[in-house]
Amino acid sequence: GGNYGFEFNHxxxxxxxxxSWFGQIPGTLPMVSGTGEAPCGIMHYDASLFGEKIQSSLLVASWxxxxxxxxxxxxxxxxxxSQPYAFVEGKKNFAPVELAVDSKGGIIISDWASLRYPVHGKGKIWRISPPPNASEKxxxxxxxxxxxxxxxxxxxNTANEIISSASNIIDYLSNKQIKDIAKPNILWAAANNEHPQxxxxxxxxxxxxxxLIRGLSVQILIEKNLIDNEKFYFDLFQNDPSMHVKRQAxxxxxxxxxxxxxLGMFRENTPFIHTAIIEI
Structure with missing residues (x-):
């Protein structure tokens, strides 16, 4: 036996x-959500095969x-x-450990099948199959x-292909065929390809x-040093109502x-803002 995982600092x-569970110490960030116990397996599930409730969510196995x-x-x-939603619940002999996705979008689970630590030879592998009529559109x-x-x-990959071959990319953000989920990829592809526009x-x-799109735009403008004008970011901080934009500005x-x-923002209970203030 041995010690595994992250060490306890305190x-x-x-x-x-x-x-600092809730970001109450300046310079620390709060947890997004409690999980009840240290997660055994964590997996981001992109597909829509199990419906919108699961799509683009983080799946966490609780042994x-x-x-x-x-x-x-x-x-x-x-x-x-984030609030937890019970995707799969089992009896006490269900002890999910690790998660994976197969080539058809099914979710593979390793099950220790016991709450006892010693090796017992009763473990299982499960596959959660999408509904019969589910398909990606x-x-x-x-x-x-x-x-x-x-x-x-x-x-x-698609955003990189589009941006690397397009001379005019300005209208992509206003194109009604492009959903919000795709816009960050457009912005990052333009940044990574150093597109002239x-x-x-x-x-x-x-x-x-x-x-979130506005906040990402400010982040890239600063990281790429495209606007070296403090007044520009000062105005964004004062005028944009979004805390995400203010934080980046x-x-x-x-x-x-x-x-x-x-400094006046320290009165607000927003640890992400506090961290940004400390970092500058």
């Missing part, structure tokens, strides 16, 4: 004042609770939260369909109704006056 009881939970992110100010010859695919890898595309993205601020402005 003891096992979780009561140390240096353990001690005999359950596989689904976690879907939801915005919470400048942060995120993706046409291989339709580029926009691929761009909107529930699979992250397909979206990423990258700056113009990102500025247009600042008008997007989706706050903080990284474009440098002056003492700007720092005094953002």
């Amino acid at each position: 003891g096992r009881d979780g009561l140390s004042p240096l353990t 001690g609770d005999s359950v596989i939970q689904s976690y879907d992110l939801a915005s919470n100010g400048g942060s995120f939260i 993706v046409q291989k010859n339709d580029q926009f369909q691929l761009l909107n695919s529930p699979y992250a890898a397909i979206r990423k 990258l700056k113009e595309l990102l500025i247009k993205a600042l008008d997007d109704k989706n706050e 903080i990284y474009g601020l440098e002056s003492e006056d700007a720092y005094k402005l953002v």
Whole structure:
């Protein structure tokens, strides 16, 4: 036997004042959700075969609770939260450990089949099959369909193919055939390919109704140093109502006056904002 996994920095009881579960210590971030016990297996499930409740969620195997939970992110100010949804529940002899996806979108589960630690030879392998009529609505010859695919890898590759061969990319964000799920891939593809219209595309993205798209646009503008103008980010911080945008805009601020402005955000219970302020 031996010690495996992450070490305890502040003891096992979780009561140390240096353990910041909720981001209460400046410079730390809160947990998105509690899981009841340390997860055994974690897997992101891209496909839509099991319905919208599971699509693009995080599946977590809970050995001690005999359950596989689904976690879907939801915005919470400048942060995120998630509530668990029981995707698969079993009796006490169901002890799910690891998760994987097969080539047809089925979910493979390794089951220790006991709450006892010693090797017992009773383990099982399960496959959760999609409903009989389930199928992905993706046409291989339709580029926009691929761009909107529930699979992250397909979206990423398609966006790279589109951006690397297109001379004019400005109208992609306003194209009604392109869903919000695909827009980050468009922005990152333009950034990674250093497209000549990258700056113009990102500025247009600042008008997007989706706050996460706007926040990502600000992030890339700063990382690529495309706008070296503090007033630009100062105005974004003051005028955009989204905490996600404000948080990213903080990284474009440098002056003492700007720092005094953002210090007022410490009154808000938003650890992601607090962390950004400390980092600048």
